[in-house]
Amino acid sequence: MPADFLQLAGKTVLVAGVANRKSVAWHIARLLTEADCRVLYSVRSPERREQVAKLVSNISGGNPDDVLVCDVEHEDQIERLADEVASRCEVLDGFVHSIAFADYEDGMKAFHETSKRAFLRTMDVSCYSLLAMSRALKERFARDASVVTISISTTRMASENYGYMAPIKAALDSSLAFLAKSFSADSEIRFNAVAAGLLKTSASAGIPGYVDSYLFAEQATLRHRAVSTEEVASTAVFLLSPRSAGINTQRVVVDAGMETNYFDADIVRRCVEGS
Incomplete structure (x- = not known):
């Protein structure tokens, strides 16, 4: 196998959404730099920017001056971000959209009690921003650039503690086909999503009841071991590479087989015996 199997050496990718070293976006950025x-x-x-610049300065090949600020609500x-990217590179070969925000200022409520304000703000940041x-970056993209967003493994499961984020992620997933079709008029730019199972991130830690859901999800995987952030990042890096050129408008599910294993005999037995 060639040393540069993914053919990413010398390319330039914009990664949006790094918060800290636990972020999916950070793991993606680190793997790209290693390639x-x-x-x-x-960053927001x-x-x-100050926090992420410190992380970037600690990895070989990282340049803290390449950390830019963009609050996607504006x-x-x-x-301005598009202009700053243009001043730093002639061609952008990839773009990672790892941005998600849920407005829970009103607290956790039943889905039908979601306020219009909270829903629309969350839609703006988590979906429309893609x-x-x-x-904004269209004129900077290479003709065959790859755009990858980070989604969730299923939007059909009504997880109460995830609130209204699943419907918004469903809209994000649907956007892939429409963006790819729209951009195909004059390019071969691809739009795909990594649909991740439950992960240990700083963002997820703030969701009420998430830890219990995470522990259940871990037992529901076929291997009884949770999906790692590194596994999700590795899939994203593959989708960013020319090796995935034939993949477009797809959700690549990374959940260690959880969606096929809800009726695992041990889980069912424990639920029945505990009832």
């Missing part, structure tokens, strides 16, 4: 790929970063605030900042950022 001799130049990584540009987009100047404070986050269109002028998205346009469209807005892709549009």
Whole structure:
């Protein structure tokens, strides 16, 4: 196998959404850097930029000056990001959209009690931002660039503690086909998602009841071992590479087989005996 099997050396990828070293986006960025790929970063605030710049400076090949600020709730900042990317590279070979935010200012409520304000703000940040950022970066993308977003393994399971994020992730998933079709008029840019099972991240730690759901999900996998952030990142890196050129508008599920194992005999037995 060639040393550069993924053919990422010398390419440039923008990674949006790094929060800390536990972030999926950070694991993706680190793997890309190890593959001799130049990584540009987009983070939400100047404070986050300072934190992420420290992480970047500690990896070989990382450049803290390539950490840019863009709060996707503001269109002028998205346009500014596109200009800053253009000043740093002639061609952008890939874009990672790992941005998600849920407005729980009103607390956790039943889905039908979700406020319009909370729903629309969360949709703006977690879904519409993919469209807005892709549009702003369009002229910078290579003709065969790869865009990868981070989704969830299923949007059909009504997890109460995940609230209204699943319907918004469903909209994100649906956007892939429409973006790919729209961009296909004058390019071969691909749009795919890594649909991850439950992960241990800082963001997930803030979801009420998440730990219990995570422990259940771990037992429901076929291997009885949870999906790792590294496994999700590795799939994203593959989708960013030319080796995945034939994959477009797809959700690649990374859940260690959980969706096939809900009726695992041991789990069923424990539930029945405990009832």
